[in-house]
Amino acid sequence: xxxxxxxxxxDAIGIIANVCTLLAQxxxxxxxxxxxxxxxxxxxxxxxxxxxxxxNFSTLADILRKDGQEHGLDIRIQREDIFExxxxx
Amino acid sequence: MITTNEILETIEMISQQxxxxxxxxMGVSLRDCGHPDVKVCCDxxxxxxxxxxxxxxxxGEDIEREFGIPIVNKRVSVTPIAIACEACETEDYVPFxxxxxxxxxxxxxxxxxxxxxxxxxxxxxxxxxxxxxxxEALTVTExxxxxxxxxxxxxxxxxxxxxLMGKTVQRTAALSQGLGCAKLVVFCNAVEDNPFMAGAFHxxxxxxxxxxxxxxxxxVVHSALKECAGQPLDVAAEVIKxxxxxxxxxxxxxxxxxxxxxxVPFGIVDLSLAPTPAVGDSVADILEELGLESVGAxxxxxxxxxxxxxxxxxxxxxxxxxxxxxxAFIPVSEDAGMIRAxxxxxxxxxxxxxxxxxxxxxxxxxxxxxxxTAETISAIIADEAAIGMINQKTTAVRVxxxxxxxxxxxxxxxxxxxxxxxxxVNPASPAVFIRRGGRIPAPVNSLKN
Numbered sequence: 001x002x003x004x005x006x007x008x009x010x011d012a013i014g015i016i017a018n019v020c021t022l023l024a025q026x027x028x029x030x031x032x033x034x035x036x037x038x039x040x041x042x043x044x045x046x047x048x049x050x051x052x053x054x055x056n057f058s059t060l061a062d063i064l065r066k067d068g069q070e071h072g073l074d075i076r077i078q079r080e081d082i083f084e085x086x087x088x089x
Numbered sequence: 090m091i092t093t094n095e096i097l098e099t100i101e102m103i104s105q106q107x108x109x110x111x112x113x114x115m116g117v118s119l120r121d122c123g124h125p126d127v128k129v130c131c132d133x134x135x136x137x138x139x140x141x142x143x144x145x146x147x148x149g150e151d152i153e154r155e156f157g158i159p160i161v162n163k164r165v166s167v168t169p170i171a172i173a174c175e176a177c178e179t180e181d182y183v184p185f186x187x188x189x190x191x192x193x194x195x196x197x198x199x200x201x202x203x204x205x206x207x208x209x210x211x212x213x214x215x216x217x218x219x220x221x222x223x224x225e226a227l228t229v230t231e232x233x234x235x236x237x238x239x240x241x242x243x244x245x246x247x248x249x250x251x252x253l254m255g256k257t258v259q260r261t262a263a264l265s266q267g268l269g270c271a272k273l274v275v276f277c278n279a280v281e282d283n284p285f286m287a288g289a290f291h292x293x294x295x296x297x298x299x300x301x302x303x304x305x306x307x308x309v310v311h312s313a314l315k316e317c318a319g320q321p322l323d324v325a326a327e328v329i330k331x332x333x334x335x336x337x338x339x340x341x342x343x344x345x346x347x348x349x350x351x352x353v354p355f356g357i358v359d360l361s362l363a364p365t366p367a368v369g370d371s372v373a374d375i376l377e378e379l380g381l382e383s384v385g386a387x388x389x390x391x392x393x394x395x396x397x398x399x400x401x402x403x404x405x406x407x408x409x410x411x412x413x414x415x416x417a418f419i420p421v422s423e424d425a426g427m428i429r430a431x432x433x434x435x436x437x438x439x440x441x442x443x444x445x446x447x448x449x450x451x452x453x454x455x456x457x458x459x460x461x462t463a464e465t466i467s468a469i470i471a472d473e474a475a476i477g478m479i480n481q482k483t484t485a486v487r488v489x490x491x492x493x494x495x496x497x498x499x500x501x502x503x504x505x506x507x508x509x510x511x512x513x514v515n516p517a518s519p520a521v522f523i524r525r526g527g528r529i530p531a532p533v534n535s536l537k538n
Contacts, residue, residue, distance in 0.1 A: 004091070004096055006096060006100055008100075032090070034093055036093070043093070043097065045093050045096050045097075047090065058151070058154045061154055074104075076157055078156055078157035078158075079155050079156055081156070081342060082099065082156045082342060083091040083095060083099055084091065085338045085339060085342040086095075086099055086335045086338050087095040087099075087335070088091075
């Protein structure tokens with residue numbers, strides 16, 4: 001199953017490394033990353049495969065959200081379907 | 090692959106613009122729960138609801154987490170109790186309401202709808218017993234919602250029922266300090282698959298069990314309209330259509346997912362724009378964004394007609410099955426913009442009545458002075474029912490005569506029910522008209538002027 005991870009917040013050193021480490025620790029495979037810094041805001045979007053994820057979806061979402069809070073970032077994970085449904089006919 | 094902008098747009102809709110799934114409502118048939126003995130009947134009802142809806146809340150929460158979209162309410166609707174329990178040899182229907190309340194608490198839903206009767210053409214014994222029980226039922230229970238259908242385009246209006254419901258609303262208000270009336274809807278042309286409370290019930294033409302979903306999103310429409318300020322109204326209508334499409338697609342996705350996880354057939358997505366008291370989640374704000382200084386100003390009905398139609402046009406293509414009420418809701422107490430306009434005297438009951446001609450659903454969550462007579466309440470119901478009957482649409486009345494309050498006072502119902510300024514009612518008496526009773530015959534459906 002594929003999901004989208006979004007990371008939004010102030011730019012800082014090591015954001016990508018940190019999020020990727022967390023995902024790797026939980027068995028999540030990163031398929032694609034795009035990131036930009038708009039004004040001082042850092043925005044990263046990752047397409048990930050959670051088929052091999054070792055924890056359930058809710059737990060993974062919690063882990064990411066809490067880590068985001070510690071670093072002043074808004075980190076979400078959502079199933080890809082919701083974006084497909086909303087933006088593609 | 091979805092683009093970055095599309096992803097960010099979706100996230101902004103959810104986090105900034107209050108986009109949510111307003112309700113996942115499981116309809117459960119109670120037609121097999123009738124029994125002459127009250128105790129047995131109540132046990133059957135309780136067992137069936139708690140068995141069918143056991144995983145409803147958990148499933149809703151799981152979907153919420155995985156898709157990252159809030160699902161605000163999980164609810165249950167049941168076969169109108171007047172039908173389901175008619176075989177029961179009892180005069181008192183309050184125990185059925187208590188049973189529904191208990192079942193709702195067990196499965197963790199915040200409202201359960203279906204303490205209802207359909208009397209558009211006349212009463213059965215069960216209908217009379219149910220209506221008699223409404224005031225007490227809505228006072229002693231917390232989560233039970235009640236509705237009574239008093240008219241339809243095919244049957245006309247049962248004016249005896251209208252007269253009775255005026256008294257019932259008044260009695261409910263007296264017993265419950267007004268709050269019970271927030272859980273009581275009087276309908277014309279009630280729909281059988283409405284997922285929204287307080288008017289939800291599981292119609293007799295519905296399957297054994299079904300999942301209906303109600304979407305929302307006034308804030309999203311409002312934000313989208315800000316982008317086309319000053320443009321002609323057909324441009325605005327296009328923007329509303331596109332936004333409604335996206336919102337409804339999300340509803341469809343959630344509905345299909347909930348249906349497959351629960352193993353229950355998917356019924357409909359209801360395309361309603363349902364406001365909440367939260368700032369930025371208001372239908373009134375949309376109308377004002379279209380260029381009205383305040384909702385209630387001349388032009389409000391036209392703006393609302395366009396909004397309502399555009400929402401339907403966008404939503405219909407987004408879902409395989411659209412149903413329920415599907416339209417913009419204009420509840421006064423649940424919409425920050427409506428509260429503002431009503432408090433400032435810019436929105437009157439008469440204007441709200443005109444607005445109900447072009448949108449769903451009716452005079453909704455309006456606080457009336459405590460001394461409003463039963464006949465006046467009945468006459469308000471009759472007016473709304475007439476609008477529904479003639480225009481072949483659903484209309485409803487959910488008014489709250491608040492004991493001890495008068496025009497200008499503000500009443501707080503708490504939570505999603507919001508707060509409302511008590512609105513003025515025309516003091517001229519309709520009492521003689523209402524006391525006539527009888528029926529208003531079904532209307533002719535041609536010669537449409």
